Amino acid sequence: MVSRVFLVSGLTAVAAAAQSQIPVVSLADGAKCGCTQLSATYGNLTLFDNSTDYSTEIINFWDIRSDLSPHCIFQPETAAQVADAVKIFSSCGTQFAIRGGGHMNYPGANNINGGVLLTLNGLAETKVDEKASTIEVGPGCKWVDVYGALAPYGLYTIGGRMKTIGVPGLSLIGGFHYLINKYGYTMDNILGYEVVLGNGTQVTANAKSNPELFWSLKGGANNFGVVTKFLFKAYHIPQVSTSIHIYNESAITDFIQATVDLNNNNGPEIGAGAFITISYNATTKAVSATFFGVQEGTESPPSRFAGFAKIPSVSTIHNVTTPKQWHSQLETPNQMFRIQFGHHTMKPDAKQVNRIYQGWKKAVDSLSDVQGLQPTLALNIMPKSSMSVAKHNGIGNTWGLDDCDNLLIWQFATGWANADDDLRVTNWAKSLLEYWHEDTKARGLASEFLYMGDSGEFQDPFSSYPVANVNRLLKARANYDPLGVFSRLNWGGFKLPA
Numbered sequence: 001m002v003s004r005v006f007l008v009s010g011l012t013a014v015a016a017a018a019q020s021q022i023p024v025v026s027l028a029d030g031a032k033c034g035c036t037q038l039s040a041t042y043g044n045l046t047l048f049d050n051s052t053d054y055s056t057e058i059i060n061f062w063d064i065r066s067d068l069s070p071h072c073i074f075q076p077e078t079a080a081q082v083a084d085a086v087k088i089f090s091s092c093g094t095q096f097a098i099r100g101g102g103h104m105n106y107p108g109a110n111n112i113n114g115g116v117l118l119t120l121n122g123l124a125e126t127k128v129d130e131k132a133s134t135i136e137v138g139p140g141c142k143w144v145d146v147y148g149a150l151a152p153y154g155l156y157t158i159g160g161r162m163k164t165i166g167v168p169g170l171s172l173i174g175g176f177h178y179l180i181n182k183y184g185y186t187m188d189n190i191l192g193y194e195v196v197l198g199n200g201t202q203v204t205a206n207a208k209s210n211p212e213l214f215w216s217l218k219g220g221a222n223n224f225g226v227v228t229k230f231l232f233k234a235y236h237i238p239q240v241s242t243s244i245h246i247y248n249e250s251a252i253t254d255f256i257q258a259t260v261d262l263n264n265n266n267g268p269e270i271g272a273g274a275f276i277t278i279s280y281n282a283t284t285k286a287v288s289a290t291f292f293g294v295q296e297g298t299e300s301p302p303s304r305f306a307g308f309a310k311i312p313s314v315s316t317i318h319n320v321t322t323p324k325q326w327h328s329q330l331e332t333p334n335q336m337f338r339i340q341f342g343h344h345t346m347k348p349d350a351k352q353v354n355r356i357y358q359g360w361k362k363a364v365d366s367l368s369d370v371q372g373l374q375p376t377l378a379l380n381i382m383p384k385s386s387m388s389v390a391k392h393n394g395i396g397n398t399w400g401l402d403d404c405d406n407l408l409i410w411q412f413a414t415g416w417a418n419a420d421d422d423l424r425v426t427n428w429a430k431s432l433l434e435y436w437h438e439d440t441k442a443r444g445l446a447s448e449f450l451y452m453g454d455s456g457e458f459q460d461p462f463s464s465y466p467v468a469n470v471n472r473l474l475k476a477r478a479n480y481d482p483l484g485v486f487s488r489l490n491w492g493g494f495k496l497p498a
């Protein structure tokens with residue numbers, strides 16, 4: 001269980017501590033007030049643009065488009081300092097952004113021009129309880145830190161698939177891991193949260209204490225507070241069996257069929273899943289498909305991926321390794337490109353995925369003059385058993401997805417080099433996504449579900465949640481953030497409607 005003693009528990013105390021209102025001031029005045037107060041108390045933790053640390057921090061983002069110019073950066077090292085900062089923000093009317101691992105890829109999601117950037121790098125502790133099979137994790141951790149801390153105990157948890165994705169952002173939006181078919185999504189494996197609310201009070205949310213906040217944080221993103229600690233369930237999985245396959249264009253039809261087959265035949269008997277992408281070079285016209293599969297245990301090659309193993313590949317590597325070792329090699333460096341995500345969801349159907357692939361490839365040709373173009377079509381499988389976990393764990397999650405159908409996310413991730421092409425690429429992605437979603441809908445194969453981790457800034461994942469769940473989230477927000485600190489002052493990222 002989360003070890004910190006609750007400072008405040010329950011709505012009455014929260015409401016009592018609330019201020020009456022947030023002052024309405026300009027962005028510049030709010031930032032000046034907030035930064036002056038922070039630097040008076042925490043001079044060494046408050047960075048201004050005359051420091052080299054500030055220059056390092058403002059490019060500590062994955063997408064170059066996220067590099068903005070905050071008035072100051074506050075780098076707390078304790079939850080109490082986060083609480084002080086949030087109190088200052090609400091009393092000054094300071095607009096602010098929160099950054100965990102910095103991977104949410106659009107401007108404003110995790111940074112702010114002229115306001116205060118609250119970075120969480122300084123809260124990067126982990127604490128394993130081997131007996132309880134749990135791990136406490138600070139929001140400054142990357143997933144590789146978590147897998148590294150669990151490794152000596154032969155434990156593993158359900159987090160991000162790549163090495164350096166941040167723990168907090170991924171955990172608050174849902175979380176796709178390889179083994180979701182057996183263990184559900186990251187949010188379904190969180191037993192407790194410590195949270196700084198908009199009035200600066202610190203609360204614990206778990207099944208017994210603040211249960212509505214507990215449920216709301218399972219997919220409700222950054223609408224409720226700053227999470228200063230997560231408590232994850234861990235599993236005894238000392239080794240995983242992995243396969244990496246790389247294919248060329250001649251394999252694409254079989255590759256898509258194998259993806260759909262895995263999606264449709266991936267029951268919860270054994271945890272297994274993959275990271276599946278197709279990339280296309282509009283200059284050389286080369287197509288490359290990659291499959292990174294992970295199955296729990298030591299059976300090698302992993303039986304669940306037999307459909308991929310039989311397709312002739314350019315290269316294939318099977319290995320049995322530790323989770324820590326596997327994740328350590330999966331680099332996604334910061335500042336490689338400007339990049340636009342966008343996606344939709346469908347029932348797995350190989351013919352339709354093939355149509356989308358052909359349509360995407362043709363459309364990419366129309367961008368061939370864009371400098372630094374790096375287009376990828378990613379396929380995220382969602383076997384129905386991954387949705388069953390929340391249906392049967394007595395808590396559920398905010399997605400509210402049924403477990404009667406397997407689902408498949410098709411995502412366009414488009415990288416490019418120059419700011420001059422921002423609007424062009426975004427418009428291109430938007431219209432292409434909507435065209436293929438409508439086509440998929442017309443064939444009776446579409447789902448409206450949108451995942452925040454794969455969304456473009458022009459998409460609204462909350463509109464794809466059941467209306468009853470959105471209403472429940474709005475009620476929880478009204479109770480836990482009556483002043484609207486996490487909607488009016490912290491407005492970036494995916495927000496519930498006003």
Ligand SMILES: Cc1cc2nc3c(=O)[nH]c(=O)nc-3n(C[C@H](O)[C@H](O)[C@H](O)COP(=O)(O)OP(=O)(O)OC[C@H]3O[C@@H](n4cnc5c(N)ncnc54)[C@H](O)[C@@H]3O)c2cc1C
Pocket residue numbers: 062097098099100101102103104105109110120139159160161162165166167168169170171172173174175176177221222225226227228332452453454492493494
């Ligand atoms: C290369 C790459 C690989 C990815 N792989 C996966 C994957 O395998 N599985 C998957 O599910 N998703 C994946 N994603 C999507 C990823 O989950 C999201 O981008 C996620 O937001 C990243 O978390 P972060 O902490 O790095 O993000 P940040 O950008 O730091 O934060 C994301 C959002 O959460 C808010 N936030 C951050 N910390 C807190 C906090 N402590 N309290 C309240 N709000 C907070 C921020 O304000 C921001 O709005 C991937 C993304 C990229 C770019």
